Amino acid sequence: MEQVIYTNNLTKRFGSFTAVDNITFHVNKGEIFGFLGANGAGKTTAMRMLCGLSIPTSGQGYVAGCDIVKEQEKIKKNIGYMSQKFSLYEDLTVWENIKLFAGIYGMNIKDIKKKADVILDRLDITKEKNTLVKNIPTGWKQKLAFSVAIFHNPKIVFLDEPTGGVDPEARRQFWEMIYSAANDGITIFVTTHYMDEAEYCDRISIMVHGKIAALASPKELKEKFNASNMDEVFRKLVEGTFNME
Amino acid sequence: MVKVNNISKSFKDVQALDDVTFSAEKGELYGIIGPDGAGKTTLFRIMTTLTIPDKGTVFINNKSIIKNYMEIRKTIGYMPGKFALYQDLTVEENLNFFASVFNADVNDNYDLIKGIYSHIAPFKKRKAGNLSGGMKQKLALSCALIHKPEVLFLDEPTTGVDPVSRKEFWDMLAGLKEMGITIIVSTPYMDEASRCDRIALIKNGKFLQVDTPNNIIEKFNSNLIAVKTYNMRRILDDLRKCTNIKSAFAFGSEIHALIDDYSNIENVSLFLNNLKYNDIEIHKIKPNIEDCFIWSR
Numbered sequence: 428m429e430q431v432i433y434t435n436n437l438t439k440r441f442g443s444f445t446a447v448d449n450i451t452f453h454v455n456k457g458e459i460f461g462f463l464g465a466n467g468a469g470k471t472t473a474m475r476m477l478c479g480l481s482i483p484t485s486g487q488g489y490v491a492g493c494d495i496v497k498e499q500e501k502i503k504k505n506i507g508y509m510s511q512k513f514s515l516y517e518d519l520t521v522w523e524n525i526k527l528f529a530g531i532y533g534m535n536i537k538d539i540k541k542k543a544d545v546i547l548d549r550l551d552i553t554k555e556k557n558t559l560v561k562n563i564p565t566g567w568k569q570k571l572a573f574s575v576a577i578f579h580n581p582k583i584v585f586l587d588e589p590t591g592g593v594d595p596e597a598r599r600q601f602w603e604m605i606y607s608a609a610n611d612g613i614t615i616f617v618t619t620h621y622m623d624e625a626e627y628c629d630r631i632s633i634m635v636h637g638k639i640a641a642l643a644s645p646k647e648l649k650e651k652f653n654a655s656n657m658d659e660v661f662r663k664l665v666e667g668t669f670n671m672e
Numbered sequence: 673m674v675k676v677n678n679i680s681k682s683f684k685d686v687q688a689l690d691d692v693t694f695s696a697e698k699g700e701l702y703g704i705i706g707p708d709g710a711g712k713t714t715l716f717r718i719m720t721t722l723t724i725p726d727k728g729t730v731f732i733n734n735k736s737i738i739k740n741y742m743e744i745r746k747t748i749g750y751m752p753g754k755f756a757l758y759q760d761l762t763v764e765e766n767l768n769f770f771a772s773v774f775n776a777d778v779n780d781n782y783d784l785i786k787g788i789y790s791h792i793a794p795f796k797k798r799k800a801g802n803l804s805g806g807m808k809q810k811l812a813l814s815c816a817l818i819h820k821p822e823v824l825f826l827d828e829p830t831t832g833v834d835p836v837s838r839k840e841f842w843d844m845l846a847g848l849k850e851m852g853i854t855i856i857v858s859t860p861y862m863d864e865a866s867r868c869d870r871i872a873l874i875k876n877g878k879f880l881q882v883d884t885p886n887n888i889i890e891k892f893n894s895n896l897i898a899v900k901t902y903n904m905r906r907i908l909d910d911l912r913k914c915t916n917i918k919s920a921f922a923f924g925s926e927i928h929a930l931i932d933d934y935s936n937i938e939n940v941s942l943f944l945n946n947l948k949y950n951d952i953e954i955h956k957i958k959p960n961i962e963d964c965f966i967w968s969r
Contacts, residue, residue: 465834467804511832565709591832592860594707594875595962599921606905620834621861623924627904645925656924658835665836 429456430489431583431614432477437486439472446472448637449486454583454630459605459615461625464634465665470618471587473634477616478585479503491582504532507576507613510587514572517561521552524560525575532579546574566597573604583614590621602627622658631657633664640664673698673823673854674719679728681714688714689725690877696856696870701849703868704858705961711877712858713753716827719856720750733822746774749821751812753828753858759801763792763811766800767818774819784851785814788844806837813844817853824848826857830864842867862962873965880968885961892959894918894967895934899927899944900953907949914943921966928963 432454439447447469454460464470475481477490479499488495491505515524522543529539547553550570555563563571569589577584586605590598602624609615617628625631625645632642641648641664645657654660674696681689688711696702704712717723719730721741730737732744757766767789771778782789792810795803800811809829816824826845830838842864845855857868865871865885873880873888881888899920901907908927911920916936920929931940934956944952959967 465836466806466832565707588832592708592828594710595862595966596921597707602922603908620832620838622835623922626924627922661835662839665834 430454431456431458432460432488432490432616434477434488435486437473437476437488438484439469439476439481440484445637447476447483450634450637450639452632452639452642454614454616456582456614457609457612458630459609459617459628461628461631462616462618462634463625463631463661464618468634468665469637470634474585474587474616474618478506478508505582507579507581507584508587509572509576509584509589511569511589511591512587515560515568515575518559520557520559521547521563521571522556524571525578528575529578534579542578546578550574565592566594566600569593569597569601570604573601573608577608577613581613583616584608586615586617588618588620590619590624598624622656622661625657625661633661635665673700673733674702674856675729675731676715676719677729679715679718679725679730681711681718681723681725681727687877689718692728692874692877692879694872694879694882696854698854699849699852700869701845701855701857701867703865703871704856704874705860705862705865705871705965706858706874707860710874712874713827715874716750716752716825716856716858720748720825721745746819747822749816749819749824751816751824751826751829753831755808755812757800757808757812757815760799762797762799763803764796766811766815770815771818776819778818781818781820784820784848785817787847788817789814806833806840809833809837809841810844813841817848821853823854823856826855828858828860830859830861838864862960862965865961871961873961873968875965881964888961888964889959892964892967895931896957896959896963896967897929897931897934897937897940898923898953898955898957899929899940900925901944901949902951903949907944910944910947910949911940914940916940916943919967923962928957928959930967 430453435451436449437447438449462470476483476495479495479502482496490502493501525543526539547556552567590601605615630644632639648660652660652663676692676694679689679692706712718725721737721744735744737744767778788810792807830841849855870884872882899911908920908922911917911927911929916932916939918930918932920927937954941952941954
């Protein structure tokens with residue numbers, strides 16, 4: 428199976444503090460990979476290295492066939508990114524946001540227009556094309572942000588807590604969009620604090636103090652930790668490991 | 673202790689709050705549960721005298737938020753949703769600063785915050801901006817408590833916080849409740865509802881329901897089932913095609929669905945068997961608060 432992400436002893440230190448400590452793992456093409464951990468466990472630092480935004484202190488990593496140390500610019504062209512904190516520009520319209528992001532990824536205007544029509548129709552927000560993003564409901568905003576993040580058809584999309592604070596119904600619709608993107612062959616790398624969402628992933632890793640403490644499918648993890656759900660698995664791994672960050 | 677009567681508030685053409693009414697007794701832990709954009713923060717800003725409502729009245733310990741706002745401000749603690757402490761002051765400096773604003777002495781009220789502050793005391797010389805998410809929340813809670821308020825308003829204190837730290841935070845709130853402090857807290861996490869004495873479910877500026885978590889669950893009057901199979905990705909779409917199923921959503925490792933009548937469970941099972949699912953587990957379940965939120969109208 429093709430590996431879209433592959434790391435070998437990836438490490439990042441800030442002074443004497445080791446944020447990411449020798450992590451080795453891989454993610455398969457088309458997989459929904461859940462990247463979990465407590466606050467301060469090193470998830471964001473690891474994700475920044477994988478996205479080509481931070482250079483590792485030691486170790487290797489490849490994302491979408493690119494070396495995360497030597498080919499940082501090339502990585503950015505091959506991935507999509509969305510987070511709860513930053514996704515779209517609130518004071519641009521829906522269409523302006525699409526045009527801006529697709530343009531940054533080098534798509535030509537004709538292709539952008541054509542694909543934008545399809546996506547707006549699918550999201551049923553064609554009539555909101557010229558509405559400022561700040562005036563569309565939160566649930567729609569997240570779905571639009573996800574569509575924009577995969578607009579240039581990246582090999583992999585990084586989702587950093589994409590559903591934080593989202594309405595329970597919209598949160599579930601968002602995951603149905605993730606499934607559909609994964610079925611189209613886009614690899615999904617997602618972080619979340621909702622443990623029910625961990626169940627929707629093909630495989631999950633749980634970081635504790637910069638290390639990957641567990642990595643397997645939700646079913647295997649529940650069996651291994653003798654837990655009835657992922658919340659319990661998470662507690663068993665993380666509880667009592669006070670974060671000293 | 674807190675009385676909110678028929679509050680409405682609009683910003684231009686957006687109605688943020690629409691005729692909201694509730695009251696919390698002294699010593700009660702009251703939860704305002706709902707997603708982003710539901711109007712929670714506007715409600716908190718009104719209750720803490722920072723925003724004036726278009727309509728309605730609010731009384732905090734019998735004082736009006738309009739007429740007696742200066743008195744109210746001395747007796748409440750407010751932890752806003754955005755981290756609002758001084759990032760370039762240390763942990764200790766922030767605490768002393770907030771105490772001095774209220775003419776309070778850290779030592780006098782230390783017992784109140786001890787259980788919380790002791791977690792971050794080892795880092796008291798560290799700048800607040802350099803704390804991890806969970807520790808920032810503990811410091812913010814300490815600062816909101818240091819003048820010994822009668823009522824504590826916490827706007828989404830656990831958003832973006834991991835499940836273990838969230839539980840720890842709620843344990844702390846339970847401790848404060850024991851000390852007689854009235855707490856109004858908002859959250860988008862439905863699983864936190866059970867930690868509250870009473871809750872209000874808020875959506876699009878309106879309260880859908882106000883009651884104890886248990887009563888809300890008891891009042892749920894639709895027929896709910898859970899469905900489980902090996903191939904969870906495919907089953908959701910198929911289940912929605914079944915005429916006995918009114919609505920279905922993923923819930924962790926199961927699908928929760930509304931069925932027209934419990935006597936049709938066998939029909940649904942047969943329907944799925946005909947679509948080549950041969951390991952179907954299907955049974956009647958009691959809703960949780962998230963079910964109540966999704967399916968209450």
